[in-house]
Amino acid sequence: MVQKIVHDWATGKIYPHFQFVFSFKFRDLNTLNCSINLSNLIVVFYPYLRNALDYIWKNPERLLFIFDGLDEFKSKIDFADNCTEQQHKCPDPDVRCKVSDIVYSLIQHKLLPGCSVLNLQPSQFLSGFLMELLEREDSVRSVVYTFPHLTIQEFVAALAQFLTVAPRNIVKLLSEAHSATDGRFEVFLRFVAGLSSPRSARVLEEFLGPFPNETTCRVIDWVKEEIKRQAGNTWSEFGKRSLLNTLHYLFESQNPALAQQTLGSVETLSFRGLGLTPIDCAVLSHVIRWRFGLLHGTVISRIGECQIPRARRSNPASGLVEPLRLLMLPTSFSRDYEFPM
Structure with a gap:
């Protein structure tokens, strides 16, 4: 999913407002056991950007950070505003701290205010391709994604x-x-x-x-x-x-x-007094088919503008084919509907 997001961004399909997208896997971040600053973290995974960092940090609103696999991260991140003071110590890209502190500070906009952060985990429904269903709304204070x-x-x-x-x-x-x-x-x-x-x-x-x-x-x-x-x-x-x-x-x-x-065991489905739409009738048609196991040879009778099956079923005891009285429909959708089963 992360690869798709990055690929679609790189090809101009999504997020044209972002100038840089940085993707990290928590699985890889687990290998960093020492304190580190954000600048060095970028260099570790994107060494070709070493000489461009000063330029990159000038426009944090053009940056998207993606952290993938939150459930695999060994360190604890408290996303609440009242978390411990230890997770407030990364106000600058050159300040050394724990990786968990960097992630927290980015999310809380204590580090690079204005940047966007996306944490992905299996139980998070705003994952991968679903991000493409969102629309970005910018305001002076924050960025909000809404459904179109x-x-x-x-x-x-x-x-x-x-x-x-x-x-x-x-x-x-x-x-x-x-x-x-x-x-x-x-x-x-x-x-x-x-x-x-x-x-x-x-x-x-x-x-x-x-x-x-x-x-x-x-x-x-x-x-x-x-x-x-x-x-x-x-x-x-x-x-x-x-x-x-x-x-x-x-x-x-x-x-x-x-x-x-x-x-x-239901003998009658009664919808007397309800106005049934064509979609309602189609649903009832399928439900009645399933109720009697009608898969082949079912005759559809068009009554008014509602298609409901008239059918026959075999009686195992007598070996005869008995008619099924599945419907009594008027010509208008706004009158009585009752389906003897």
Whole structure:
């Protein structure tokens, strides 16, 4: 990831405002057991810049320092403002101190105020390629990176849940988000459910490492319990909307087996009084297919503008093919929807 950042910067794709980018691996910094100043540290890893340091230090706002592998660093760095006085002793690039003090002083802007620092570790969601999704906003006092689109922010927030080593509160977090009546967390929850799919996670795991199996299992279990709970609570509009949203999570998980487990005993999915969008109908179509294990030979009937499968299934006991009454749809999206299962 660090190599990609540096390469894209060098080729002018990202961060054109930075004149110099210095990349360090904490694994390499562990070999420096003596006190050192920042100037000498640069010379150790970038010896060809020895004679240019005075020029480089004149414009700290044009500098980006990347420290990779924070979890591998043997020394402790206290990033809090109230840390020990020992980590306040690097106000100048020529002052000798511990490597941990240099890193701390750069981050706290006690050394080279105005420079930017990026610490990377496996559990940090602002890692590598995700930095390209951020926009830089400069002000007189600080530099802030923001997301150009809310959807990207929701995705990164969901991804962060899978990059946490001990996701003890993931179920509580999901339940609280799902209980919001204004739907502000729906996109986030759909992303979380989608990332529980091995197929979806596989591509990201190539860059970020394997997702904790504990997190994936807890997300799947949460979706399963929510579907069971919501399926019998459709007497109110809020209950129907909650069930529909939960079925969206099921769809994003791409888990047919989970659909059969959770909806196997459900006789009717009722959305009477809700206005279903084409996307809602597509989700219901897939969920119903999974519920009955319909993989081949399913006939899609177009009713109004909503595509929901009409299908037949075989009865193992009689050897006959029985019709499945999966839908009763009007021609308008704003009326009654009830799906006998």
